Amino acid sequence: MSNNKIVQITNVSFYHDQNQVIRHINLEIEQNGIYGLWGRNGAGKTTLMKLLTGLIKPDAGNIKVFGERPFENRNVLQNICFIQENHPLNPQWRIYNVLTLGKYFYKNWDESKANIWLERFSLHPKAKVKSLSKGMRTALSIVIGMASNCPLTIFDEPTNGLDAATREIFYEGILKEYENIDNRTFVMSTHHISEWQRMIGNIIVLNEGEILLNDEIDHIQSEAVYLSGSIDDIKPFIVIEEILEEKTMGNMGSFMVERGSITQKMDRSKVTIESVPLQDYLLRKTQKKKVVHL
Numbered sequence: 001m002s003n004n005k006i007v008q009i010t011n012v013s014f015y016h017d018q019n020q021v022i023r024h025i026n027l028e029i030e031q032n033g034i035y036g037l038w039g040r041n042g043a044g045k046t047t048l049m050k051l052l053t054g055l056i057k058p059d060a061g062n063i064k065v066f067g068e069r070p071f072e073n074r075n076v077l078q079n080i081c082f083i084q085e086n087h088p089l090n091p092q093w094r095i096y097n098v099l100t101l102g103k104y105f106y107k108n109w110d111e112s113k114a115n116i117w118l119e120r121f122s123l124h125p126k127a128k129v130k131s132l133s134k135g136m137r138t139a140l141s142i143v144i145g146m147a148s149n150c151p152l153t154i155f156d157e158p159t160n161g162l163d164a165a166t167r168e169i170f171y172e173g174i175l176k177e178y179e180n181i182d183n184r185t186f187v188m189s190t191h192h193i194s195e196w197q198r199m200i201g202n203i204i205v206l207n208e209g210e211i212l213l214n215d216e217i218d219h220i221q222s223e224a225v226y227l228s229g230s231i232d233d234i235k236p237f238i239v240i241e242e243i244l245e246e247k248t249m250g251n252m253g254s255f256m257v258e259r260g261s262i263t264q265k266m267d268r269s270k271v272t273i274e275s276v277p278l279q280d281y282l283l284r285k286t287q288k289k290k291v292v293h294l
């Protein structure tokens with residue numbers, strides 16, 4: 001990754017009605033990368049993406065994309081493609097009409113890329129949008145995002161409604177795109193982080209309108225571990241209040257903790273240490289209800 005920051009968000013807040021749904025966010029996104037945006041329902045992902053793409057204006061703080069404020073700024077917006085969940089597509093149009101509009105809308109539009117992606121998804125240019133299934137419409141919106149060739153391309157839940165085979169086509173294609181092209185940055189909001197793990201470099205975790213984690217995905221993944229063994233061999237060595245998940249049976253137990261919660265070296269011959277699937281860690285990390293310690 002280069003050190004060229006294409007997004008700089010400083011102390012940004014946003015309110016829906018009286019509710020502060022984005023809370024003093026600071027965030028930088030560098031040129032060339034695939035970023036994952038993860039958060040539970042209502043965490044603020046879509047709101048953050050709308051702020052980034054100039055659809056709404058922050059109530060406080062500053063957003064710069066390519067060095068300028070995105071809100072109602074054509075200079076910036078012609079370099080951003082935002083593919084929303086259930087992206088609006090005119091049902092009366094044929095696929096080639098949709099793509100013609102894309103060509104007018106995005107200055108770097110790549111027609112040959114559009115055709116490659118249509119073929120990958122087995123979409124026929126003459127098909128009418130209204131004849132497409134939900135998954136096929138989603139695939140068509142992916143075609144628009146990929147062919148836009150925008151330096152910043154943002155997808156909100158791009159794989160919702162896609163079957164496993166089509167998702168795989170998308171993952172393979174986006175990796176190829178990323179390997180072969182300079183100056184493209186993707187932000188993907190997703191609830192299915194495990195599937196995205198091999199594609200994403202950095203992950204931004206939003207929780208209740210705040211950025212909880214923002215780091216390389218491998219680093220975040222290695223933060224949490226499962227410790228299993230006798231409770232007496234584990235509990236004295238960890239900060240009890242920081243246990244993320246606890247399962248016990250008799251005097252044996254399994255505990256999900258972050259590495260920072262381990263206060264002293266444990267006897268490795270008595271305690272098993274295993275990695276935690278990223279999705280499980282993030283779910284525990286963002287849960288409201290505290291773990292009840294037995």
Ligand SMILES: Nc1ncnc2c1ncn2[C@@H]1O[C@H](COP(=O)(O)OP(=O)(O)OP(=O)(O)O)[C@@H](O)[C@H]1O
Nearest residue numbers: 016017019021039040041042043044045046047048
């Ligand atoms: N148009 C709106 N009017 C009022 N409140 C809204 C509006 N849009 C979003 N919100 C509220 O803002 C908060 C953040 O919503 P947002 O859609 O950004 O979350 P999200 O992380 O994208 O959620 P999901 O994963 O469910 O799509 C939620 O509490 C939501 O209820």
